[in-house]
Amino acid sequence: MNVRRLIPAAALAGAVALGATTLTACAGAGAAGGGADGKLDVMASFYPLQFLAERIGKDHVKVATLTKPGVEPHDLEITPKQTGRLGEADVVLYLKSLQPAVDKAVAQSGVKNVVDAATLTPLEVHGTSGHDHGADADHPEEGHGDEHGHSHGEAAEDPHVWLDPVKYAEVAKGVGAALEKADPGHAADYRKNTGELVAQLTALNTEFEDGLKNTATRTFITTHAAFGYLAERYGLDQEGISGVDPESEPSPARMKDLQAVAKKENVSTVFFETLASDKTAKSLASDTGLKTDVLDPLEGITDKSQGADYFEVMRSNLKNLQKALGTK
Template sequence: MNVRRLIPAAALAGAVALGATALTACSGASAAGVGKGGKLDVMSSFYPMQFLAEQIGKDHVKAATLTKPGVEPHDLEITPKQTGQLGESDVVLYLKGLQPAVDKAVAQSGVKHVVDAATLTKLEVHGSSGHDHAHEGEEGHSEGEAEGHDHGHGEAGEDPHIWLDPVKYAEVAKGVGVALEKADPDHAADYRKNTDELVGKLTALDAEFKDGLKNTASKTFITTHSAFGYLAERYGLDQEGISGVDPESEPSPARMKELQAVAQKDNVSTVFFETLASDKTARTLAADTGLKTDVLDPLEGITDKSQGADYFEVMRSNLKNLQKALGSK
């Protein structure tokens, strides 16, 4: 026999009000955070964005990434499950123009707090030699900074590898910190403190690179993937890429011949390859020119093959390898 119990009107109204309060809390950040376990759910497109979320968010965020360790970010294809996870995130951190599949998914996600790292610093165009500088008067980027930020990044050959320049990465970190403050204002003071700490570490890293690369026998380095244009420009070096910004593109025979000439002319000792892409062309060029090979990691992901456990450790390994290859004095 079914017995229908009557709920007093006052109790029913209270329950409805409580439900509405809970729903409101779930629609935006609060002191307890929005995600499971009282944490802000932050979805990052790939490792450099995830690292910022972890360093700035610390205990207040649950940081995840769409690009799993060992996957080349440029080639990422997003699964339906990842698309669902992206849509349920409180904050999304990505770099528009680097991963087309991510750009599309983010545009369709409906997430309120979306941060495009490319809008937090100035993107530039770098050729394979890293000479196509977009800012001659480097200080502050104030002139023309807004230019290039209203269109799709990467469409005009803009180099997306901003995290390999500690100064630019610090600019991005500041913007991410502000975004986390907006998404979770009750923990704003912690986000500001953590951002300041991270920027301080990046400033120290910049000083290490400046000091470590100021006196070298050669200024030219050859690398598989033209990811180091910002780093080269920041520290007065010349990058010669075997392939372009896409690490999987094949160099022409003419380009390989040109690089052999560059190696001889500029006293190049080493051809660099990386951990996530094929080292075949680097080893071929090295064999043809009698050069050594070594690793220069573009830090698009951390694996057990990486020369370090996080951004700072791998960047310091890159510095050490550059000093050795360039004949640091």
């Protein structure tokens, strides 16, 4: 004989309520901590922001980047798959104006937690020359264009803030605050990790200050005019062969100007970068009898990079600058 055990109505109601509470708690945990693995899903537009998210988020985040290693960020095109992935992220980190395709995709993504790094530290306009940020005194109508090719009347702001450790630290603080807001359950960890990273960047700034204090020349020539903030921070003069696009071809007049600058300022080295062709740098170096070396704008890390992460590559940049500028 089958015996049916009756469950009291009150007990049954309690079990249902408990189950509902458990489901709600699980859903809440997933919302606060990102996906099913409990981690905050962060999408970074390119390496410098990916690095910050990984260093600050550590085990609490899952970080992906739109710009794969070896891809020149300025030329990035977004695939439909990436656009869809972007819309699923809990937090999106990007730097407006650096990558037009990303700007468009972010605007269409509908993501709630979007952080524009350009709002976290003041941006400035830097020309291809560190000597003159405006028109020449003798030829006011012939002001240098900025690295985007605009005249200074309509110059765009320089986005390369991560190459100045002080400004990069300001961006780090903003990224940390954004992660705290998106995932308040781990706010204390994000705050602690941000503090540690800022301290490391402060120490790096001191290394650059001390390392570039006494040099034979203050001028450096580079194919990619990405080092305006770095030059300004440490009292150097950047002379860019091309502008913000490292693949653009300089005019014959610009090459002639640089030959004169190299001679006048005792420049020994023409810098090129790992993600772009060294053809122009080698051409100028050959015409002027100069050496070539790498100055990495740190827009991505590859197996050709002089270091495995931001700090290692920045220290390689420092050594290469010291060698080129003639550290005393």
